[in-house]
Amino acid sequence: MxxxxxxxxxxxxxxxxxxRPRWSLQVDKDGHPSLEPSVWRRGGCRAHYFVRRGKVVWV
Ligand SMILES: [Zn+2]
Structure with missing residues (x-):
């Protein structure tokens, strides 16, 4: 993505x-993906966020 x-x-x-590391991806019955754990980019923009039910939740 x-x-x-x-x-x-x-x-x-x-x-x-x-x-390692790895993420688990779950998709609910409406097709909205959730990721665990959060995504934290070590380089570049250093964005840190969760993906929950298809929405980005910023940390
Ligand atoms: Zn970015």
Missing amino acids: RCPCGCGQPVELPLIREA
Whole structure:
């Protein structure tokens, strides 16, 4: 996905079980994704946010 802060950088989140760190993705019955844990970009814009039910929640 693209970083939601507007910087336009791609954000890659490993979802496979073997990856460290990894994220879990859950999609509710309406198709809204939630991610755990939060996303914190170490470089670039340093955006830090949760994705909950399809919405970005800034930290
Ligand atoms: Zn950004």
